[in-house]
Amino acid sequence: MAELTKVASVEQVAPGQGKICEVGDHQVALFNVAGKIVACNNVCPHRGGPLGEGDLAGTIVTCPWHGWQFDVVTGVSPVNPAAKIATYPVTILGQDVLVEI
Numbered sequence: 001m002a003e004l005t006k007v008a009s010v011e012q013v014a015p016g017q018g019k020i021c022e023v024g025d026h027q028v029a030l031f032n033v034a035g036k037i038v039a040c041n042n043v044c045p046h047r048g049g050p051l052g053e054g055d056l057a058g059t060i061v062t063c064p065w066h067g068w069q070f071d072v073v074t075g076v077s078p079v080n081p082a083a084k085i086a087t088y089p090v091t092i093l094g095q096d097v098l099v100e101i
């Protein structure tokens with residue numbers, strides 16, 4: 001059953017930046033896309049690179065290991081639509097960032 005978990009404070013996720021956090025066994029990457037915080041799987045489906053450490057341009061993150069790209073809002077790769085990462089609902093409560101996994 002999905003559960004809301006506090007993973008960060010709003011000020012810890014700077015615009016255009018990523019932040020990696022853990023929810024149980026899941027590694028989650030938070031991104032601040034023009035002021036809106038979104039969450040997706042941190043683990044790149046290519047070889048497990050940390051997407052939360054990748055460069056963000058608009059909604060597209062580039063994996064720091066070999067350059068695969070994903071839209072952090074939809075989870076879909078703009079290059080290969082068959083490649084997809086999980087995205088998770090985010091709730092902001094005051095200054096708290098909560099993710100539903």
Ligand code: FES
Nearest residue numbers: 044047049063066
């Ligand atoms: S591990 Fe992400 S592109 Fe290879």
